[in-house]
Amino acid sequence: MPVNYYIFLSLILFSIGIAGVLTRRNAIIVFMCIELMLNAVNLLLVAFSKMHHVAALAIDPASTVGTEAQLFVFFIMVVAAAEVTVGLAIIVMMYRNIHSVDINFLNRLKH
Amino acid sequence: MARPVRFNINTKSTADWGINQASMPEGHMGEGFFATSFDKVVGLARKNSIWPLPFATSCCGIEFMATMASTYDLGRFGAERLGFTPRQCDLLMVMGTIAKKMGPVVRQVYLQMAEPRWVIAVGACASSGGIFDSYSVLQGIDQVVPVDVYVPGCPPRPEAIIDGVLRIQDLIHNEPLRRRNGPQYKALMDSYGIE
Amino acid sequence: MPLTNEIVQSRLTEKFGDILTGWEEPYGMLTFAAAREHNLKVLNFLYDEDDLAFRFLTDLTAVHYPDRAGEELCVVYHLHNLVANLRIRLKVYAPVSQPDVYTATGLFSAANWMERETYDFYGVNFVGHPNLKRVLNVDEMDYFPMRKEFPLEDQTRIDKDDEMFGRG
Amino acid sequence: MQLLSTDISLILEKFSIIVIVVLALLGIALYTTFAERKVAGIMQDRYGPNRAGPFGLLQPLADGIKLFFKEELIPLASNRILFILGPFIAMFTALITGAVVPWGSQLEIFDRTVSLTIAKPDIGILYVFAVVSIGVFGMMIGGWASNNKFSLLAAIRGASQVISYELAMGLSIIALLFVTGTMNLGEIVTQQMAGGLGGLLGWNIFMQPLGFLIFLVCVFAECNRTPFDLPEAESELNMGYHQEYSSLKLGFFLFSEYINMIVSSAVMATLFFGGYDIPFVDETALSAAWGNNIVAILGILMLLSKIVFFLFLFMWVRWTIPRFRYDQLMDLGWRKMIPLALANMLITGVVTLWLNS
Amino acid sequence: MSITQILFWFLSALSILSALMMVTSRNPVHSVLWLILVFFAISGHYILMNAQFLAIVNMIVYAGAIMVLFLFVIMLMNMNAETEPQKNKWLKMAGAIGSGTLLLVLVAALRDSELRGRTLEGPEGTIGLVKQLGAVLFTDYVVPFEISSVLFLSAMVGAVLIGKKD
Amino acid sequence: MSDHNHIKLPEGSIGKTTTTLNLGPTHPATHGVFQNILELDGERIVKAEATVGYIHRAFEKIAERRPLYQITTLTDRLNYCSSPINNMGWHLTVEKMLGIKTPKRVDYLRVIVMELARITDHLICTSIVGVDAGAFTGFLYVMQYRELVYEIYEEICGARLTTNMGRVGGFERNFSAAAWEKLERFLKEYPKAQKELEALLVRNRIFYERTRGTGAISAERALNYGFTGPNLRATGVDYDVRVHEPYSSYEDFEFQIPVGTTGDNHDRFIVRTEEIWQSLSIIEQAYRKIQSFKGAEAEVYHADVPEYYLPAKEDVYTKMEALIWHFKIVMGETDIPPAEVYQAVEGGNGELGYYLISDGGRSPYRLHFRRPCFIYYQAYEEIVKGSMLSDAVITMSSLNLIAGEMDA
């Protein structure tokens, strides 16, 4: 499987995420789109990790090249989980105060 | 005052199937052996798995508790899974006085039940209003929903309630699968203005 | 000194004089009537005075006397002094044409539903009641069923076969 | 691509095991519903269902047929697709959990050694976790799609309960993993078979009694069994999340609950009670005497009897104690179980390090 | 076409389709469910690349925890298609065009990159297994790991503080 | 973005973070029939509104059309968990009005029956609290003994629940040997079941924490709300009609009034369980007292009031005078004085009052029942405010709301 396929797949997913962020006004959906983008990046990272690993294996059968990338994905997930807890807490807070999850209302934060 | 006899041996038989058992006309049946025995199997299954919805409002509800409890154990008939949600139940057991304020609720509950559904009116109040022939009491729930079996008594003792459930079992056992699509059943529903 | 009917009566007459009438003691319970404008004052007095301290509203209901012109509706309060263990009964008469009586909900929370019930049954209008609407009957009901002129049986009944029920 | 490089006979073999396991799960679940009613009956001085067939044995069939022929009601106000999806997810996730449980050692059929585990990934326990965490969606979606406030409340209760207790469950498992050093359920069983008294003393329950207790409580919570049956508390929420369901979809929900019970009993037996290990018996000696297949079958029966014991425990507890209130449940989960599990983990870690050094 | 390829194409199509549906459905609950499907598809990809641990963690963390949280919040707010705020049609169009353009640019930039032709197939690797990842994580990356746990703790405290009423 | 000022919020989304939950009328927790409209914030109740009247049966109106003896059948159906107390209360009211003095043995028989009824009432209430908390089994253990009580009733009067027991002046027949035998059996066997129920619930932490501190009401508020009976006693006020205004020779018995301290669900629960024990002791005392009667006194089961108590059947068949009385009593043509009586008895739920106005006619001019349930259910809105949904359910059952009594 050429690695390009994975690149294009994650590009598409990433772009869909961006499109969602741009087109939707519901804060929760926007948030979910961000998660989608993170996942697209994760996918790409794993693909590259695998790619390097395959390349390295050809030279050294005991190679562990590529482990770091997967760990990086792991950390991304950790950060994403943390981000989601805080983000959702903020959204809930916002809903409590203005009874809406419309991001345009966040403009009110200006005042 | 010693009683002359202990039992009334003339208790009415339940042989005369009532208007509620609207069966298909003979010509329409045309089902082979398989279909009828299939009917029987389904009837047997349904009969042994009646999930009642106790719509218990007053005294009869207390006797229903006794019926459910260890001494009489309605669970023996596979009917101990009470559901208070009409969607899951097969048998609406209306026990106790239904006031006019309550009438629409009974009807609503009946409407929410999934076919096939049966109704049993337990006790004098639910069946006919009993002693409460007053401005506020519905004189029998058959004014709002069709009733399959009436259980007299005020309140009926647990044996009588079980007897009512047995009558319902008879009814279910003999009911053809197609009955609920038949014109007679539709007419019955129409007479109550249901769908 | 234990509280007795006589003490209560003397304290009340001392305070209210002629406003209170109809003193009786049927079966040992002190009974008296007050004009309907004064029911709250009497109740307040009975509640507040430390030696009387009728602070428990046992019951509140009404009676309909269609023959007594001008005082067809009679609201009856049963009060109880739990410490002295003494019950008294207060009656307030109101004409059926304008059945306004002051509410006792300010004094007794228990009076809330009892007054609603009384309103439901007799149409007694408790002035100042926070939520005076029917409690037992359906809201749509347009008469007060416990008044003597209204029949007991449901008039709209269709399945009633008098012959069947011994009324033939 | 290791997972996929397989030959046809292996696929057939796996497929047949899957079919057998699924059917067995369904069958056992069918009779677990019956057993629940019977156990309730005898604990309450009554008989329980005894009319359908001899001793009421056909009762579950009757229930099944009845549910099958009941009208499918989908409330008008509900979300149709999700309403159907809910019970499906619940049933599906309940069934696929059984994939990694070692149901027995191995059988020798037609010169093939057939492993009685459907899949043996290295991450067996994590897989169970993943599936369990997905399982909650069935309840949530079903409850939400019913468009009924009771269902919604139940769904929210259920979701928060499952999430909360997953943490403590995970922590208690981590402590167990310190002991075993592997996440492969098959290996965990094999490890436990070595030990005194024919493997009995090798059972992890003796290493991790507190961990087992925490795990047990969490399993009760995850399966929504009394005292954690808040999502379907009939006296409060009126059957809870599945109250708008009728017919087969209701059956799916009820069934998935029982299948969950069975699978979690199996997981408990595997993790802490030696799985298909037969206590007081040395399996290798026995298989030399009687042949492998017989011992394997005995092992399966052993596992089944362990499962039956746990199922009985589930019912026994259910018919004995009252249920928690929502805040008490959360309190127990977050303020008692998690610290306890953490402490257990720390102690286990320290002890393991000390023993290894 | 080998079974791997079939699976790849299937999972890719599934993930793209689900992502699109996620962005376009009006009902937030549907969006959540579609996103879960995306995550499943991505987990499938991970398994294809023999990253077992990440696959399962992706499922537990994203599908099992994060999405449950999302669903939970949506249920708490009792959101549905009717309460969904709508954006201006033109703005939507602009957003779609913008992201499409970005995709075009990125694809154009990467399609001739020198990675072309390098494949993922070859001898099996073990880096995706728990043992390998754990060994590296708890030796070389133990400090980031601890830091991330502190991050977690602070996020938790923060969430509790924010969510607490007054 | 300059257009954010005219963005409209979705309709109805502002100002409402609570959900309205309609508990009842067919909700399992509302054992009888009443409706609670709860405003919930999450699971916490911010506002409750109780609606009753779903089985309003117009007792008081019916009573105005029925001769006195037929009203017994109505009182049966007031608090159907303890019908005999209602029956006896009604007979006591009529006897008070007519000035009938009942013999001691009749009083003691009545005490036995009333205390049995109190036990069944409390037994249902306490075990139903368990059921609502999720523990079903204890309920079934004690229900077997309620069945035994019903068998005793059946031996005495021929019916189980709506007993229609007793007549003005006494009982319709003497207690049979079978009844005494069953009573002995009940006294012997019941304590075990009661202990089991308590062992299953009282000190179980889950149950303790679910009931302790929930659904509490202070003594002042309870009095203001007109609480009586176990619910008042749970708040610490030892008001008991049996002691304050002894009727039916309750002054002859030694018993204590259990009171709680905080008036919460747990207090209500343990006050009721303790009252069951007290009732058992009262029954035993009464039983001993009855056994101590000798000779003709030991067979007395009604007062000697030929004007109001139906003559023996043998006399009716044979003697003209008895036949005339028989006709008069059945037709309701005996002399009844114009009167105004209030008689209270300690019902299962509290002070059950009968306010009877007679104008000398065949039926009461006005009969009002002071129904304790109806009076204290209005406090429910206040009690559950701020508690959880589950507490609301337990509070409802621990208050022992009987719809029949409430709606009359």
Next chain:
Amino acid sequence: MQPLTNRVKVLEPKPLNLMERLYLPNILKGMMITFRHIFQKKATIQYPEQKRPFSSVFRGLHVLNRDEEGRERCTACGLCAVACPAEAITMEAAERKKGEEHLYREEKYAARYEINMLRCIFCGLCEEACPKDAIYLSETFAPANFTRKSFIYGKPDLLIPDPKEAPDDFARAKGQIEERKENTRKNLTA
């Protein structure tokens, strides 16, 4: 509030002790109780097969009495209908004609006597009101049925079997037949 009586028994709230706070001991205690009940005798009466004898004063279905010669005792005085709180009894009186002395005991008799069992509350007031030894309640409970009209019990349903014409039925109604069967079975086995 001060105590109102001298019989107070204050139930002091006892906080849970450590053992009780641990949940498990009490749960185990409860589980032992339920476990013990598994082996106890079941309290269930399996109704259609097993029947619990009702008390001899049980108020079930009504019967209309006959005298020893099989004549109906009812004289249609209407007291039972008056006494009935549910208004469930309907009757029509008729004069006894010549030649009917063997049918009716008194000069007047009930030509129609109907009880609506759905209305009836089995309070027993009719039995008590009867001055002629004519109506009694029996130990048979009223059976359930499908239609409303099947609950109107007329005279044929209420009258007890004629002791002269149908002595077997009469014995059955008196509950003696079962006993006899029991006895014969006992004899056979003995």
